[in-house]
Amino acid sequence: NWTMDNIIDEKVEAIRQQVGDSKVILALSGGVDSSVVAALVHRAIGDQLTCVFVNHGMLRKGEPEMVEEVFRKQFNVPLVHVHAEERYAKLLAGVTDPEQKRRRIGTQFWKEFFSVAQKLDGVKYLAQGTIYPDIIESGARKTGGKASTIKSHHNLIPFPEGVHFDLIEPLDHFFKDEVRELGVSLGLPAKMVYRQPFPGPGLAIRIIGEVTPEKLAILKNADAIVREELDAYNERLFQETGERNSEHSCWQYFAVLPDIKSVGVMGDERTYQRPVIVRAVESSDAMTADWAKLPYDVIGQISSRIVDEVDGVNRVVYDVTPKPPATIEWE
Ligand code: XMP
Secondary structure, eight states: OHHHHHHHHHHHHHHHHHHTTOEEEEEEOSSHHHHHHHHHHHHHHGGGEEEEEEEOSOSOTTHHHHHIIIIIIISOOOEEEEEOHHHHHHHHTTOOOHHHHHHHHHHHHHHHHHHHHHHSTTEEEEEOOOOHHHHHHHOOTTTTOOOOOSSOOOOSOOOOTTOOOEEEOTTTTOOHHHHHHHHHHTTOOHHHHTOOOOOTTGGGGGBOSOOOHHHHHHHHHHHHHHHHHHHHHHHHHHHHHSOTTOTTSOSEEEEEBOSOOEEEEETTEEEEEEEEEEEEEEOSSSSSBEEOOOOHHHHHHHHHHHHHHSTTEEEEEEOOOOBTTSOSSOO
């Protein structure tokens, strides 16, 4: 793609100019924006970039492995993988309030990140995957305010006392679809570039009530099945329409684990296990959304796979509420 290559060349040159022989650090989240900016900055300055991946244990099945695979193996980027899973588990024990979960996860994320950043010598810059809509949405960066939405997102970095980095934000004039194109041109896998929106606090806000290792395991396995089946369904639609995220394909699709159990029957035995909620929505901007009118056989396949393959689950339900009045997420 000629234009994309030109844009990349221009950005690469600008990053080289700005950075010189200084070092740059970047927080890799597994998301599209931070991945694309990592690939771009690495193209520009190679090993002067260090990526820090804070693993809070609440990414979806296979995602930490994908980050490792792409950045360490494929791109050969200096990568610090922070295994913070245990610390997060402790931090979230007993916490049931959704906003409390968000705050704790967000605050800890940057604590983990800066504790690595401060140990690296001579880092002058922090590269960030801020994109144009982030700036519009927050509208607040210049005044030092906080992005205030119904739910708190943690895209804006609060520097701790006494810490300073200059920011590099090469994507700050791009929209999401342009960022994806850039990612493809930089050689990132489609799976990463077309990743559906996923909340920073991760699976923690898809587990209603307390996050426990048992609930996390159930949700990861059920969610992987939902994604497998709906990725395949989206792919079929893509073949037909030639468009990704067309108005007929799902925008976000995932599993939610409520904090209840229900009675079921298995052979001659009565079971008392967890239900899994499947949520799949169509949307163009997440401000409003409608539940996806999935074919019954797709829903049926998801349901039978989940009850067959995931221990501790005896029931699957499908969420048929638009936004508003519901939100896309359950917390
Ligand atoms: P709701 O649930 O409010 O979600 O309809 C709208 C969009 O925002 C995502 N979302 C989040 N993203 N941190 C994030 O980075 C969060 O705490 C968060 N909560 C919701 C949600 O997945 C949807 O795309």
